Every structure is written in structure tokens, then in C-alpha cells.
Amino acid sequence: MSVKTDKIDRLSELSAVKQEEQGVSLWTEAFRRLRRSPSAIIGASILLIFVIVAIIGPWVAPYSPTDTIGIREGVVKSGQGIIPGASAEHWLGYDHQGRDLFSRMLVGARQTLLVGVISTLIGLTIGAIIGGIAGAAAGLGGRVGRWVDNVLMRFVDIMLALPSLLLAVSIAALLGASLTTVMIAVGLVSVPIFARLLRGAMLAQSGGDYVLAATSLGVTRRRIALTHIVPNSLAPVIVQATLTLATAIIEAAALSFLGLGNPDSSVPEWGVMLADAQSYLGIRPGLAIYPALGIIITALGFTLLGEAMREALDPKLRK
Amino acid sequence: MPLLDVKDLSVTFARRGQRTVRAVDGVSFSVEAGQVVGLVGESGCGKSVTSLALMGLLPKQRGVTVGGSAIFADDTDLLKTDERTMRDIRGRDVAMIFQDPLSSLNPVVPIGVQVTEVLTRHRGMTGDAARKEATDLLNKVGIPDPTRRLKEYPHQLSGGMRQRALIAMAVACKPRLLIADEPTTALDVTIQAQILELLRGLVRESGTALIMITHDLGVVAGICDTVNVLYAGRVVESARRKPLFAEPRHPYTHGLLGSVPRLDSGRGEKLHAIRGSVRDVLPWPDGCAFAPRCDRQVDACVGEPPALVEGIHRHAYRCVNPEPATAEVSS
Numbered sequence: 001m002s003v004k005t006d007k008i009d010r011l012s013e014l015s016a017v018k019q020e021e022q023g024v025s026l027w028t029e030a031f032r033r034l035r036r037s038p039s040a041i042i043g044a045s046i047l048l049i050f051v052i053v054a055i056i057g058p059w060v061a062p063y064s065p066t067d068t069i070g071i072r073e074g075v076v077k078s079g080q081g082i083i084p085g086a087s088a089e090h091w092l093g094y095d096h097q098g099r100d101l102f103s104r105m106l107v108g109a110r111q112t113l114l115v116g117v118i119s120t121l122i123g124l125t126i127g128a129i130i131g132g133i134a135g136a137a138a139g140l141g142g143r144v145g146r147w148v149d150n151v152l153m154r155f156v157d158i159m160l161a162l163p164s165l166l167l168a169v170s171i172a173a174l175l176g177a178s179l180t181t182v183m184i185a186v187g188l189v190s191v192p193i194f195a196r197l198l199r200g201a202m203l204a205q206s207g208g209d210y211v212l213a214a215t216s217l218g219v220t221r222r223r224i225a226l227t228h229i230v231p232n233s234l235a236p237v238i239v240q241a242t243l244t245l246a247t248a249i250i251e252a253a254a255l256s257f258l259g260l261g262n263p264d265s266s267v268p269e270w271g272v273m274l275a276d277a278q279s280y281l282g283i284r285p286g287l288a289i290y291p292a293l294g295i296i297i298t299a300l301g302f303t304l305l306g307e308a309m310r311e312a313l314d315p316k317l318r319k
Numbered sequence: 320m321p322l323l324d325v326k327d328l329s330v331t332f333a334r335r336g337q338r339t340v341r342a343v344d345g346v347s348f349s350v351e352a353g354q355v356v357g358l359v360g361e362s363g364c365g366k367s368v369t370s371l372a373l374m375g376l377l378p379k380q381r382g383v384t385v386g387g388s389a390i391f392a393d394d395t396d397l398l399k400t401d402e403r404t405m406r407d408i409r410g411r412d413v414a415m416i417f418q419d420p421l422s423s424l425n426p427v428v429p430i431g432v433q434v435t436e437v438l439t440r441h442r443g444m445t446g447d448a449a450r451k452e453a454t455d456l457l458n459k460v461g462i463p464d465p466t467r468r469l470k471e472y473p474h475q476l477s478g479g480m481r482q483r484a485l486i487a488m489a490v491a492c493k494p495r496l497l498i499a500d501e502p503t504t505a506l507d508v509t510i511q512a513q514i515l516e517l518l519r520g521l522v523r524e525s526g527t528a529l530i531m532i533t534h535d536l537g538v539v540a541g542i543c544d545t546v547n548v549l550y551a552g553r554v555v556e557s558a559r560r561k562p563l564f565a566e567p568r569h570p571y572t573h574g575l576l577g578s579v580p581r582l583d584s585g586r587g588e589k590l591h592a593i594r595g596s597v598r599d600v601l602p603w604p605d606g607c608a609f610a611p612r613c614d615r616q617v618d619a620c621v622g623e624p625p626a627l628v629e630g631i632h633r634h635a636y637r638c639v640n641p642e643p644a645t646a647e648v649s650s
Binding site for chain 1: 406422432437
């Protein structure tokens with residue numbers, strides 16, 4: 001223990017000499033490590049481009065994503081299998097209804113980002129509330145607390161036992177197929193992960209020396225949970241949220257592909273575009289390839305960043 | 320009346336499928352205001368469990384049983400007070416300092432927040448008043464540039480600074496009793512001396528009583544007024560500091576003192592290590608727990624556990640064949 005303490009002592013002295021900044025928190029330090037990680041840089045760059053496209057997409061798109069120009073001009077006859085590919089005017093060609101595919105890709109980025117972020121937020125919020133209450137109750141609440149924890153965690157177990165697709169289909173059956181349904185379904189599926197992660201981290205922290213020290217000073221349990229345990233337990237949850245963004249985008253696309261998403265295909269969304277493309281795979285595979293690439297690259301960006309964050313925040317890997 | 324009167328404290332841990340462990344077995348001692356009482360012993364003798372029991376910090380689970388009494392300030396039994404009242408007592412009347420200052424501070428919260436939360440909790444101070452008091456406290460425990468330190472995180476402080484910050488938190492509400500559980504073990508020797516000096520100053524200045532838990536006889540010699548030597552959960556010897564060092568009666572205390580290297584011993588002279596390890600202990604009901612490791616073992620050591628015999632000057636020891644007393648010592 002003392003060797004470790006010495007090391008940290010020397011380190012903190014070094015860093016104190018190097019820079020005059022006051023109050024370098026663990027987060028600042030993690031961010032500094034993150035900036036040195038190549039996969040974080042690549043992931044963040046991908047996401048930056050994605051987010052910019054999602055924001056400005058509708059304004060820079062050369063054509064309206066809903067305008068069926070190809071049919072109006074008579075160049076697209078999907079019934080006869082004629083869907084022209086890339087050209088100087090239409091960089092990615094037309095879709096099966098004669099709409100400009102490049103414009104639809106640009107506009108669709110916003111929907112995809114929205115689905116990913118909102119469904120992750122749904123999962124994170126509900127999961128963190130359940131996990132936070134369970135973790136605090138189990139760690140500090142005595143006998144009653146352990147009971148509360150048990151009830152909450154068995155509930156989470158039940159959620160975990162349901163196949164995510166089945167859950168999504170049932171929600172769609174209740175609410176009708178729409179983008180909201182997809183977001184709720186994808187969000188609910190990730191609730192157990194967040195709940196268990198936060199509870200586990202909080203339980204591990206509540207055995208910590210600093211919790212005992214705070215207790216020995218008479219600090220209330222509520223304050224110990226909120227200002228001591230929760231901030232120390234957030235790192236794995238934040239990492240998981242980044243990784244979940246990736247899976248949420250893929251899962252949302254899968255649900256849209258199965259027809260549980262927005263039935264109105266005039267609003268471009270990559271998952272719906274993928275679903276629409278399946279009848280024309282033989283004629284123009286590009287219709288499926290481009291949205292698929294968009295989904296894959298975005299998910300890759302989130303995964304790269306998430307993994308880099310996991311490493312940056314892991315106290316065991318800290319040098 | 321003493322400030323804290325511990326009588327027959329015992330703590331047992333019972334786990335399903337495992338042998339029930341009696342970690343503390345009938346420990347009695349008392350602490351006067353302004354006095355430093357040492358609890359000394361090697362790892363596993365029950366000294367930390369004693370301190371946690373007094374603070375009411377032992378895990379509240381089935382299988383953990385605490386017996387005896389610990390009367391604090393004439394009226395409160397710390398062992399029988401309910402958790403809600405204990406939360407008010409902890410930090411305000413009784414506070415504790417831990418062994419490892421790094422892990423005892425929350426790594427993601429600045430020092431200032433951790434010091435002020437005690438002030439807010441027990442003295443109702445908030446905002447600027449709390450910040451000012453926190454600055455004064457850090458100043459008092461010898462942390463230079465306290466305004467800047469308040470904004471810093473534990474990993475930015477050195478080991479000694481961290482322990483000072485923890486002491487500042489513990490004395491923030493001027494508790495009447497302070498329990499220090501090996502407060503210098505994780506620190507450098509020079510820092511150890513500073514921290515001991517700081518604690519001694521605080522005790523002298525405010526009349527706080529201090530229970531010093533340690534395995535380090537140097538610490539005992541430097542700071543304690545009376546000393547209780549623990550072995551396998553029982554007090555085996557209890558005396559004021561001087562007689563204990565000059566004339567240890569229990570072979571275990573004698574052995575402890577003998578295993579400290581001395582400057583005035585001859586070169587190449589062997590240290591007197593105590594044979595065996597704590598694992599060799601006999602259960603107390605079967606005789607003296609120290610008997611298997613003792614050089615002075617006689618037949619009477621096994622069978623009947625020895626009682627605590629009180630000699631002159633309240634020097635008590637638990638041994639049927641004690642080290643001979645040398646007549647010239649008096650206290």
C-alpha cells in the first residue's frame with residue numbers, strides 16, 4: 001500500500017511542478033489520457049463528422065429528400081427494375097422512388113443520431129435510477145435496504161429474461177409502429193445493463209475506506225450516496241453509455257428493418273432506407289450498402305471512443 | 320468518572336459454515352479527558368475491531384454480536400445507542416482517524432468539500448462561513464496555503480498532508496474523544512513524528528481524549544499515558560507508560576519490547592523474536608492464548624485461562640508465571 005502511495009505522491013508532485021493548474025480532477029486527467037489515445041482520436045473524428053452532418057444535413061442536401069425527381073423525369077422505373085446509379089448530378093444515384101439517395105443519406109443522419117441518443121438516454125435514465133436506488137439501498141440501507149435492492153434487481157432480472165426483440169415487438173404492438181416505439185424499445189432493452197452496472201459499482205464503492213471515514217464523521221447516508229458513492233461509480237456507466245449508443249443505432253436500424261419503425265418512408269432514416277432497399281438488392285445494391293455503411297461507421301466511431309474511454313478511466317491502467 | 324468507560328467489550332463474528340471468531344473478548348479500559356490511551360498489539364489482536372465497535376461502525380449483520388458496555392460522558396452507552404443517534408454523535412462527540420489517508424479520502428471530491436461537509440452536518444455552517452472555518456482548520460493542522468489546498472483533490476496532496484486533512488475533518492467539531500487507528504503506519508518516519516506531535520498538541524490544547532491504536536511501540540513511548548497490550552482479543556497487560564516499558568510483566572509485552580532493535584545492544588546481538596505467529600493461539604477458555612509461543616510456559620498455563628492480576632500502581636497483567644519484577648522501578 002505504502003509503495004503505491006509513494007508512487008502517487010511522487011507523481012502528484014511531478015504534475016504539480018509541471019503545471020500550475022488548480023484542482024486537477026480525475027476527469028481532467030482522464031481527458032488528458034484520452035487525447036493521447038489514437039482510437040479515441042479516430043472515434044471522436046468520425047463522430048464529429050457524423051454530428052456535423054446530422055445538424056447541417058437538411059440545409060446542405062442538394063435535393064429535397066422527399067422529392068421523387070427520378071419518377072417525375074421518367075428516369076426511374078423501379079417496376080421495370082430501372083434505377084440509375086451514380087452520376088454527376090446525383091452522387092449516389094436515385095432510390096426506388098426516384099429520390100436523390102445522397103440527400104436522403106445526409107438528412108437521415110439526423111434521425112439516426114436522434115434515435116441513438118434518445119434511446120440511450122431512456123435506458124440510461126431508467127437504468128441509473130433503478131441501479132442507483134438499489135446500490136444505495138444495498139450498500140447503506142441495512143436490512144430494509146437489502147430487501148429493496150432484492151426487489152429492484154429481481155425486476156431487472158425479469159427484464160433481462162425477455163428477448164429484446166420480443167420486448168420491442170410487444171411495445172410496437174401496444175404503441176403502434178413508429179420511431180418513438182423504436183426509441184422506447186431500444187431504450188428499455190438497455191435498462192438492465194445500466195441498472196446492474198451502476199449498482200455493482202456503487203456496491204463496490206460503499207465498502208471503500210472513504211465511505212467508512214465519512215460515516216465515522218456522521219455524514220448522512222443520503223449525502224454519502226450522492227456526493228461520495230455516485231460520483232465514484234459513474235465512470236463505467238459513462239463508458240457503457242458511449243458503447244450503448246453504438247448498439248442502439250444498430251438495434252434501431254434492425255427494428256426499422258423489421259418494419260417496426262416509422263411506416264412513413266418519406267422521412268429518411270438509415271434503418272428504414274435499409275429495409276426499403278431489400279426488394280432492390282439485385283438491381284442496385286448501393287441502396288442497401290450506403291445506409292449500411294453509414295450505420296456501421298457511426299457505430300464504429302462510438303465503439304472506438306467508448307473503448308478508449310474505458311481505458312482512460314480505468315484506475316488499474318493508470319500509469 | 321472517566322470520559323469513556325469500556326467494560327467487558329466483546330465482539331464475535333459468526334459465519335455460517337465457519338468457526339465463530341471471538342475477535343474481542345472481554346476488553347475493559349477507561350479513558351480520561353485529555354489523556355492518551357494506547358491499544359497495542361500485532362495484527363489480528365482485535366484492536367481495530369475494538370475501535371470500530373466503539374464507533375458503531377461494525378457491519379450490522381446477522382452474526383456480528385457486540386457485548387459489554389462503553390459508557391461515554393457518564394450517560395451514553397456507545398454500544399447500545401441506536402444508529403440514528405450514533406450518526407449525530409459520530410464526528411461531533413467522537414471522531415476517528417484511519418490508517419490509510421489516501422483511501423480514506425474521496426478521490427473525486429476536492430478536499431474543501433470533504434472538510435466543509437462535516438461543518439455543515441454538525442455545526443450548520445454553510446457557504447463562506449464554512450469555507451473560512453475549513454481554511455482555519457487546515458491552518459491549525461499545519462497545512463500551508465490552505466485556501467489553495469481546499470480546491471485540490473486528494474491525489475494532489477502528499478501522504479502527510481492527506482493525514483493532516485483527515486485530522487482536520489476529525490477535529491472539526493472539537494470532539495471529546497478521538498480514536499486514531501494506526502494513524503502513522505502509512506507514513507514516512509519524519510512525517511510520523513510530525514503527525515504524532517500534531518495529535519499530542521491537539522490533545523493538550525483542547526483536552527480531547529485520544530485512543531491510540533498501534534502496533535508501533537515507538538508511537539506508544541512517544542505519546543501514550545497509559546497502555547493496554549492486547550493479545551488474541553484480550554488485554555494481557557495494562558499499565559502506565561513508564562512502568563510498562565521499564566518493567567513489562569507479561570512475557571508477550573516483554574517479547575514485543577525485545578523485538579525492537581536497540582542502539583545500546585551489542586553488535587551482532589540477536590533480536591528476541593517472538594516464536595510462531597498469531598495463528599498458533601490457543602482459544603482463551605483452554606488456557607493462556609499466548610502459551611504456545613511463550614518462553615516462560617509452565618503447566619499451569621494450559622487448562623485454566625489466567626485472570627488479570629492487578630499489581631502496584633494499577634499495573635495489571637494476565638499471566639501465571641510473569642517476568643520477575645525489578646524492585647527499583649516506581650512510577
